[in-house]
Amino acid sequence: MDKFCIEVIAATANPQQVVWAAMHQDYSENLVWNSRENWPNEQRCGELIVKHLLAGDRGHYGPTEHPQITFNVGYFPHSMMQQVRTHRVGVSFDVQCLTGSAEVTFVNCNGETSEKLNKTIGELYELWTNGEKVVLQRSSHGRNGELPGSYHCDCKKRIRRMRLRVLNEETGLFENGHIKDVISSGIQPAYRVKLEDGKTLDCTVNHRLFTSKGWQTMGDAVGLVTSADGSVVNMTKPCFVMCNGVKEIEFAHTYKPIQQLQNWQSKPKPIGNKLRAHPVKVVSVEYLGEQMTYDLEVEGQWHNFVANGMVVHNSFRYTGQRIINVAEGKQDVEEVFYLRPVGKYTNRQGKRYFYSEEQRASDLQWCLEACKHYQKRIEEGLSEEHARGLIPFDARQHFVLSCNLRSLLHLLDLRWKKDAQLEAQKFCELLYIHFEQWTPAVAQWYHENRAKKAKLSP
Incomplete structure (x- = not known):
């Protein structure tokens, strides 16, 4: 269990004050906001929540649904993931993805790209899902007999035929690939990665980038440290992301002067101008807040593509490359x-x-x-x-988990009990560390009254 890890990506600031405000508003005729300067501090709010809401199992726990927290979870077995997902309430699980602004690189038959060819992943999702808007004049009909007017034309076949720039991870040279699917992954916390040459990419903390050290999640690659509200505190590791490269002439084999007739061979021919990936240093990471995110599924041997000039992993769908x-x-x-x-x-x-x-x-x-x-x-x-x-059932899984405070209590009740799966108990043990840092008064009350007792959630 030494590889298991959980980190906080983002969390509601002053969560105990938020719960206190919701609890207070339930019984107050006046708007709570009007007297905010007189609110108790975070510690005092926690004490009041325990005294007036949680102690005695009074049963009115709606105010605890307002604070939200998001975790990045790594290296747990698949069987544990199945256990955690069972009987859950208000807990969301997701994996890596990009925001809609990420521009995907396409090329023509000569391997050349242009702004006209490239599309954002958000535009691709719109075209893939809703089709392309077409307006027919009065005198024309569609190829399938559509009457004049405005309608949407399916364009999945055309998108599948478009040449997607992908990286041959063995040679370091770019090749062509094709899109298999475009998926919406919902609203998730997003970060902007900025490189030394000015390139930027908006992605989730667990989206994998192809770095000088191989595939790494963005958070792991830069050693990202964030505060409770998701803002970036520090980057603890230097990171170089592989990007669109420079052209070079590659030869099929090395040419040597002929010394003896029996060693004669035809002159090697260049295999053309190839674009080689090159590393560029990450200079900053900025938290953008919650944004709509999308994924691509890529066909072929190489499960990657180029977004905003950076090599990123084929998103979301299972590829089996690690197997x-x-x-x-x-x-x-x-x-x-x-x-x-x-x-x-x-x-x-x-x-x-x-x-x-x-x-x-x-x-x-x-x-x-x-x-x-x-x-x-x-x-x-x-x-x-x-x-x-x-393959064996317990392949390791990485995922993002989001929940509110009440759902977190429910999850701990279900999976921290003494007869739960051992790996699930370890999962809850690591969750509790962050729970205690986030809402200390609530966590202390929980530990003293409910932890590992298999009670149903408040």
């Missing part, structure tokens, strides 16, 4: 799959057993063989959705 990376020895098995540590265990039915070092080593080998089997089926033409049924 193939394990099969090829490019990624460690335990970075992709979770296995419990060696030790003694018992379940809620009372079954007791010891998970040995030998068993764990054998299970790790089984995970590796499953990855190789997965790779074989992909090479044989199976879709990723089909082949992923062959």
